[in-house]
Amino acid sequence: MGRTLYSFTAYARPLINPNCRYATTGCPFSKRQRSQIAPTAALNDEIFANAKPYSEVPGPKPIPILGNTWRMVPIIGQFDISEFAKVTKMFLEQYGRIVRLGGLIGRPDLLFVYDADEIERMYRREGPTPFRPAMPCLVKYKSEVRKDFFGELPGVVGVHGEQWRRFRSKVQRPILQPQTVKKYVAPIELVTEDFIKYMEDARDENGDLPHEFDNDIHRWSLECIGRVALDVRLGCLSSKLTKDSEPQRIIDAAKFALRNVAVLELKAPYWRYFPTPLWTKYVNNMNFFIELCSRYINEALERLKTKKVTSENDLSLLERVLRSEGDPKIATIMALDLILVGIDTISMAVCSILYQVATRLKEQEKMAEEIRRVLPDPNQPLTYSDLDKLHYTKAFVREVFRMYSTVIGNGRTLQEDDVICGYHIPKGVQVVFPTIVTGNMEQFVSDPDEFKPERWLESEGRLHSFASLPYGFGARICLGRRFADLEIQVLLAKLLRRYRLEYHHEPLEYAVTFMYAPDGPLRLRMLPR
Numbered sequence: 432m433g434r435t436l437y438s439f440t441a442y443a444r445p446l447i448n449p450n451c452r453y454a455t456t457g458c459p460f461s462k463r464q465r466s467q468i469a470p471t472a473a474l475n476d477e478i479f480a481n482a483k484p485y486s487e488v489p490g491p492k493p494i495p496i497l498g499n500t501w502r503m504v505p506i507i508g509q510f511d512i513s514e515f516a517k518v519t520k521m522f523l524e525q526y527g528r529i530v531r532l533g534g535l536i537g538r539p540d541l542l543f544v545y546d547a548d549e550i551e552r553m554y555r556r557e558g559p560t561p562f563r564p565a566m567p568c569l570v571k572y573k574s575e576v577r578k579d580f581f582g583e584l585p586g587v588v589g590v591h592g593e594q595w596r597r598f599r600s601k602v603q604r605p606i607l608q609p610q611t612v613k614k615y616v617a618p619i620e621l622v623t624e625d626f627i628k629y630m631e632d633a634r635d636e637n638g639d640l641p642h643e644f645d646n647d648i649h650r651w652s653l654e655c656i657g658r659v660a661l662d663v664r665l666g667c668l669s670s671k672l673t674k675d676s677e678p679q680r681i682i683d684a685a686k687f688a689l690r691n692v693a694v695l696e697l698k699a700p701y702w703r704y705f706p707t708p709l710w711t712k713y714v715n716n717m718n719f720f721i722e723l724c725s726r727y728i729n730e731a732l733e734r735l736k737t738k739k740v741t742s743e744n745d746l747s748l749l750e751r752v753l754r755s756e757g758d759p760k761i762a763t764i765m766a767l768d769l770i771l772v773g774i775d776t777i778s779m780a781v782c783s784i785l786y787q788v789a790t791r792l793k794e795q796e797k798m799a800e801e802i803r804r805v806l807p808d809p810n811q812p813l814t815y816s817d818l819d820k821l822h823y824t825k826a827f828v829r830e831v832f833r834m835y836s837t838v839i840g841n842g843r844t845l846q847e848d849d850v851i852c853g854y855h856i857p858k859g860v861q862v863v864f865p866t867i868v869t870g871n872m873e874q875f876v877s878d879p880d881e882f883k884p885e886r887w888l889e890s891e892g893r894l895h896s897f898a899s900l901p902y903g904f905g906a907r908i909c910l911g912r913r914f915a916d917l918e919i920q921v922l923l924a925k926l927l928r929r930y931r932l933e934y935h936h937e938p939l940e941y942a943v944t945f946m947y948a949p950d951g952p953l954r955l956r957m958l959p960r
């Protein structure tokens with residue numbers, strides 16, 4: 432559902448920085464972030480005075496009247512959105528490490544930056560309220576259509592400035608604290624066991640999973656997010672759902688958002704001017720999610736009134752927010768935001784990871800061996816410390832994110848003038864950090880075409896920390912990243928402990944449907960070990 436969260440989402444000088452390796456030995460998810468503390472370069476008048484003008488930034492030239500927008504229009508345009516990964520790479524090859532896509536009707540210029548040092552500098556210099564351009568549909572829904580509900584604290588997704596900062600500061604601590612996440616190992620394990628049971632039952636006699644298995648991954652992620660954000664089991668993994676049952680309606684609503692948000696935002700943006708039928712359906716769909724979250728949060732509030740609490744440790748994430756804020760609206764909007772971006776991202780990431788697992792058998796065996804070592808008894812319940820020991824498995828995931836960045840890029844709207852790659856860039860420009868390209872550039876990563884999980888565990892070779900940042904960076908970094916890591920690790924640990932995954936069909940191409948993932952049926956074979 433969060434597919435548009437990230438908006439859109441060559442070289443004159445050598446970019447290899449011998450000191451730009453921040454990689455870790457051990458968990459590539461946690462330690463690497465910790466090492467990222469460095470002084471920021473201040474921009475002074477001299478730097479501005481010596482900068483080249485914005486008009487000289489290379490890039491595709493807009494045609495009079497049509498601007499550059501036509502290039503993005505499906506069919507007549509030169510750039511197909513599903514080919515976005517190739518287009519961003521082509522920009523780099525054709526124009527160099529900074530590329531301006533200007534003349535886009537009705538929206539600010541996009542500036543693609545393919546220089547990890549510059550990306551690092553920009554992230555580190557961003558102020559207390561970074562602006563990530565995103566989700567125009569959601570912005571309109573929150574700030575106009577349902578302003579009555581969202582009011583002055585509309586959440587974090589599609590919200591900026593002081594409103595964003597105030598809301599984020601209310602929920603950030605409980606969501607990102609490792610001690611909160613630890614409490615969800617057992618609940619996510621239960622959900623995942625049900626999912627694996629569901630997969631076992633869905634296999635045919637050869638062990639092949641159904642063609643639409645990627646839809647089933649969405650059901651699992653819905654079930655996970657329901658457990659985290661709403662304190663309930665939604666029931667989405669049941670195999671006998673009737674058309675009108677609530678879990679089926681939730682699945683349908685998630686699917687609707689998944690398929691139509693991209694259409695609304697890219698192919699049919701007329702809703703900006705009048706309410707089209709698709710827009711009306713989008714609004715009703717969003718209303719359904721608000722109603723769902725409000726109902727479960729009220730139930731949680733009722734339960735909390737009679738719950739015996741001796742320490743904060745007895746409380747779930749939702750209960751902590753309910754207790755500390757005393758306003759169920761905050762908890763409802765938090766849940767809504769987590770649901771809005773916590774289904775699509777993780778589902779597409781898992782599709783990509785499982786496809787790589789099934790097609791890289793050597794690495795799969797290494798993971799299976801590691802998991803067997805940490806979990807000698809397959810029935811033994813998982814602990815946080817077990818997961819912490821799965822170094823190679825985590826490095827595998829990290830390498831999938833580097834090579835096939837699920838979120839194609841991140842971005843920031845400049846809130847003040849800046850000098851980037853030697854050009855004076857005016858405030859208001861939308862800077863795009865195309866992770867999908869920078870994570871695969873020789874300048875920043877040694878042997879980038881080699882799939883090598885070990886690179887995250889060793890200290891040799893180049894690996895620039897800002898070339899591949901799957902969860903973004905800084906004050907606006909992904910709020911659900913610890914849960915995303917947990918869900919992925921639990922799924923791999925449970926699945927590979929007992930099963931071997933294979934893939935026996937034509938290789939799948941990766942394509943961008945906002946997220947970057949294998950395009951086509953994920954026909955995996957699941958065989959007992």
Ligand code: HEM
Binds near residue numbers: 772900
């Ligand atoms: C593998 C899966 C995921 C990936 C790759 C991912 C990636 C990202 C990225 C790149 C951002 C932008 C960060 C920035 O601007 O610096 C983001 C933001 C966000 N993510 Fe995730 N994410 C994932 C899963 C999740 C999940 C499971 C949840 C919810 C439980 C979630 C909740 C959020 C929220 C609420 C934001 C907005 C934060 C803000 O603007 O303050 N994400 N994510």
